Every structure is written in structure tokens, then in C-alpha cells.
Amino acid sequence: MIRRAALLLAALLALGLPTVASSIDVSNLFNSIKQAFTPATLEQEEAIGNAAAATLLGATKPIQDKAVQEYVNKVGLWVALQSDRPDLPWRFAVVDSDDIDAFAAPGGYVFITRGLLQHMHSEAELAGVLGHEITHVVLKHHLNALQRAAKLDLAGQAAQVGLASKGYNSTLDQQAFEKVSNATRNLYSKGLDKDDEFDADRAGVVLAARAGYDPYGLLAVLQTLEGVDPKSGRVQLLLATHPSPEDRIAALSAAMAAGHMDKYGNQVEGVERFEAAIKSLPPMKADVPVTKAAPVAATKP
Amino acid sequence: MRRALVTGVLLLATLGVVQADSGGTAQTVVAGSMNDGPYSDANPIGSVPVNTNVTILTRQGGWYKVRLPTGQTGWLPMTDLRLGNPGSGGSNTPKSSGSHGFFSLFESGRSGASGTTATTGVRGLNTGDIANAKPDPAAVTELDQWMAKPAAATAFAGELKLKAEKLDYLPKVKP
Numbered sequence: 001m002i003r004r005a006a007l008l009l010a011a012l013l014a015l016g017l018p019t020v021a022s023s024i025d026v027s028n029l030f031n032s033i034k035q036a037f038t039p040a041t042l043e044q045e046e047a048i049g050n051a052a053a054a055t056l057l058g059a060t061k062p063i064q065d066k067a068v069q070e071y072v073n074k075v076g077l078w079v080a081l082q083s084d085r086p087d088l089p090w091r092f093a094v095v096d097s098d099d100i101d102a103f104a105a106p107g108g109y110v111f112i113t114r115g116l117l118q119h120m121h122s123e124a125e126l127a128g129v130l131g132h133e134i135t136h137v138v139l140k141h142h143l144n145a146l147q148r149a150a151k152l153d154l155a156g157q158a159a160q161v162g163l164a165s166k167g168y169n170s171t172l173d174q175q176a177f178e179k180v181s182n183a184t185r186n187l188y189s190k191g192l193d194k195d196d197e198f199d200a201d202r203a204g205v206v207l208a209a210r211a212g213y214d215p216y217g218l219l220a221v222l223q224t225l226e227g228v229d230p231k232s233g234r235v236q237l238l239l240a241t242h243p244s245p246e247d248r249i250a251a252l253s254a255a256m257a258a259g260h261m262d263k264y265g266n267q268v269e270g271v272e273r274f275e276a277a278i279k280s281l282p283p284m285k286a287d288v289p290v291t292k293a294a295p296v297a298a299t300k301p
Numbered sequence: 302m303r304r305a306l307v308t309g310v311l312l313l314a315t316l317g318v319v320q321a322d323s324g325g326t327a328q329t330v331v332a333g334s335m336n337d338g339p340y341s342d343a344n345p346i347g348s349v350p351v352n353t354n355v356t357i358l359t360r361q362g363g364w365y366k367v368r369l370p371t372g373q374t375g376w377l378p379m380t381d382l383r384l385g386n387p388g389s390g391g392s393n394t395p396k397s398s399g400s401h402g403f404f405s406l407f408e409s410g411r412s413g414a415s416g417t418t419a420t421t422g423v424r425g426l427n428t429g430d431i432a433n434a435k436p437d438p439a440a441v442t443e444l445d446q447w448m449a450k451p452a453a454a455t456a457f458a459g460e461l462k463l464k465a466e467k468l469d470y471l472p473k474v475k476p
Binding site: 050051053054055056057058059060061062066069070073074075076077078081082086089090091092093095096097098099101109113121123177181184185186188189190198199202203205206209210211212213214216219220223224226227228229233236237240241247249250251253254255256257258259261262264265266267268270273 | 325327339340341360361362363364379380382383384385423424425426427428429430431432433434435436437438440441443444445446447448449450451453454455457458460461462463464465466467468469470471472473474475476
């Protein structure tokens with residue numbers, strides 16, 4: 001009797017258990033795939049973006065300068081109107097850091113640091129950077145990455161995302177909020193897939209050109225970034241989360257040359273309006289010289 | 302008296318040059334031809350060797366107007382140049398000891414790779430700040446007050462004579 005039981009156990013160990021184990025793996029994998037690929041509705045995207053934005057604004061606050069914020073919102077929305085998702089509730093904000101970076105969150109949130117703004121020379125440069133961030137939202141780069149990482153059950157009966165009744169202001173339940181918040185801390189300190197960044201660079205210059213700006217603004221900003229000493233700490237987050245400026249310049253300039261973007265090189269720079277708009281910002285701290293490396297021609301030749 | 306006046310004029314002239322030069326410096330990363338305008342079909346007006354230090358005067362589309370050490374000015378393609386001074390610390394830039402490049406002034410504010418702020422009042426934002434962020438939902442609500450309406454954004458674009466153009470996305474190209 002004991003011997004038969006032992007034989008049975010041996011048989012189970014040899015055949016049964018591995019089968020059970022692998023069926024568990026398959027079912028987990030299936031759930032992961034289902035969670036990752038259930039497309040978020042617009043309301044869900046907005047709720048996820050709201051949680052991501054809340055987390056990012058926990059690290060850096062919007063500057064309290066109404067005129068600058070409204071300026072960046074008008075320029076940003078004009079560029080976003082040229083994108084494939086013009087109807088999102090686009091919200092742009094300058095955040096109060098001397099460091100140089102910009103980031104986007106699902107649903108139409110775009111943040112740019114005061115430090116980056118103060119390293120720019122024209123509205124065309126601003127439009128290029130905003131175009132890059134707008135592209136991340138349009139192509140749902142962060143949404144997809146956050147959805148994968150947070151493993152939200154968007155299709156389940158007990159959806160963790162509060163829906164419909166509150167429209168764009170819908171919120172996540174607490175558990176889902178924490179999942180998205182954790183995923184945000186991780187994603188935004190490590191960065192997206194490098195290809196997402198290269199794609200956003202190429203589409204960003206196109207959005208700027210569609211909006212009537214000189215499309216070389218983004219390339220000029222990348223050259224400014226390349227000239228910033230990494231030891232300064234000013235670009236620590238940017239370099240940790242993006243391909244090197246050198247690689248981005250090489251990839252973007254090759255694509256722009258092949259796409260004959262020089263045709264649009266005479267479009268609007270907007271130097272005077274840009275300088276007037278950011279004049280109210282406090283001067284950069286002593287250790288952050290204004291690297292006015294490339295003032296743009298005010299008049300066309 | 303006359304000498305003082307001459308010195309004064311010379312000083313002013315020097316200051317003027319410094320001001321004009323504060324536009325920034327760059328080095329050529331390839332040998333190239335300088336043009337008399339910001340176009341590929343403009344007239345070539347001289348060749349510029351690689352590693353030439355130039356002063357950037359302005360930018361137009363994909364071109365920088367530069368001044369060479371000889372004083373000659375002209376236009377070079379953006380990507381022929383790397384911005385910053387030699388020794389400024391960019392990964393492609395050869396380090397020259399004792400160089401005090403324009404951008405090297407950046408080095409004073411932070412200590413080490415941790416990005417710890419050393420200078421009072423400097424507001425940093427590093428990977429650690431993001432990794433430890435405590436959510437601030439009220440700050441998100443605050444953003445709504447600055448949102449633009451499409452009509453306002455379009456009118457604002459019109460003030461700068463920005464016109465919407467139709468063009469396709471750029472395909473990926475191997476550099």
C-alpha cells in the first residue's frame with residue numbers, strides 16, 4: 001500500500017507536477033498579456049495620466065508665473081493641434097527646476113523645466129521640444145509602458161479605474177493609483193525605450209514645421225544639451241533617461257536631411273516673442289550661466 | 302589725457318567684442334566649406350579645417366553664422382559644429398587641462414554624481430527626486446487654470462504669422 005502510494009507520488013512528480021506548474025505559468029502569462037494589451041479608453045488614459053502627473057509634480061512644482069504658463073500653453077496647444085490627437089485636454093506647465101529636462105504623461109500632460117526654457121533661444125526651439133513631448137502622448141509611449149508595469153486590469157468587471165461619471169476628471173481607486181504611481185517613479189527615473197525617443201525627435205520636428213516654425217529648433221536644443229557639462233548635474237536626469245545628445249543629433253539630422261526639411265528652414269523663429277515671454281523668470285543661479293550659444297537671426301536674409 | 306581717451310576707446314571696443322562673442326563658441330567636427338548664406342546652393346567663400354574654434358553669431362534653419370579666428374564670417378551647416386568650448390566636458394570633446402570653458406562654470410553647483418545640491422537656492426531634479434516622489438494631486442488640478450483654448454492658441458499663432466503646413470512624418474534613416 002505504502003509502496004503503491006510512493007509509486008504514485010513518484011509518477012506525479014515525474015509527470016503531473018511539472019504539468020501543473022507549467023499550466024500556472026501559461027495562465028499568468030496569458031493574464032499579463034491581456035492586461036498589457038487591453039487598450040485603455042480615453043477616460044482610463046486620462047486617469048492613468050492624472051496619477052502619473054500627480055507623482056511627477058510631487059518631485060517638482062509648477063512655477064507661479066501665470067504669463068509664462070499661459071504662453072507655454074498657447075504655443076504647446078498650437079503645436080498639439082497639428083498632431084493626430086488635437087482634441088486631448090492638453091495641459092502644459094513649466095516646472096521650477098534649474099535642471100534641464102522635459103517630460104510628458106498620458107492624456108495630454110507636458111512638463112518642461114524652467115532650466116530648459118532658459119537654455120532656449122526662440123519659440124521655434126520651444127515648439128520642437130514640445131513637439132517631441134506631444135509625440136510621446138500621441139503615440140502612447142508612457143501609457144503603454146505604465147500599463148505593462150502596473151498590470152492594471154482595465155477590462156475586468158471590477159475595473160480599478162473609476163469611469164464615465166466623472167469624465168476627464170475620473171480618478172483611480174487607491175490601489176490602482178499606487179500601482180501607477182510606483183510604475184511612474186520607476187519609468188520616469190529609468191526612461192522609455194530608446195527607439196521611442198528617436199521616434200519622438202523625428203515626429204517633434206514635423207509637428208513644429210506643421211505649426212509654421214523653423215523645424216531645426218529641436219536640433220539646436222540638442223546641440224545646446226550636448227554642450228552642457230554632464231558633471232554639472234544639470235542634465236543628470238535627462239542623460240539617465242534618454243539616448244545621448246550625440247546619438248540623437250546624428251539620427252535626427254540624417255532623417256531631416258533625407259526628408260528635405262531644409263525647405264522649411266525659413267519658417268518662423270519667434271526670437272523676440274520668446275524672449276519677451278520668459279523675461280519675467282528669475283535670472284539663473286550663478287552656477288548656471290545662460291548658454292546663449294546660438295541666438296537666432298531676427299531678420300531673414 | 303589723450304592716452305586715457307585712447308585707452309577708454311580701446312576698452313569700450315574690447316567690451317563690445319566680448320559682448321558680441323558672448324553668443325558662444327563651437328568647434329568644427331568635420332572639415333567643410335563656408336558659404337555666404339544659409340543655403341546649400343549659396344556661394345562657397347572658404348574652407349574650414351576640422352577642430353577650428355569658431356564664434357557662433359546666429360542661426361538660420363539648419364545653418365549657423367560663425368566667425369573664424371581669422372575674423373572672417375560665413376555660414377556653416379549646424380551639424381558641422383559641436384557647441385561649447387574644448388574641455389567643457391561633453392563626451393566628444395577632447396579634454397584640455399586648465400581649460401575654463403564657458404560651460405565649465407556649470408561644475409560649481411553640484412557635488413558628485415548624486416546630484417546633491419551644493420549651492421543654496423538651486424532647484425535640482427534628478428533620478429532620485431523622481432524615484433522618491435510623493436504624489437501631489439492638488440498640483441495637477443492647478444494646471445487647469447493655465448490651459449489654452451484652441452481658438453486662443455490659433456489666434457496667438459496668427460499674431461506671429463504662423464501658418465499651418467501639411468507635411469508627412471519623417472521615416473527612420475540610418476545615420
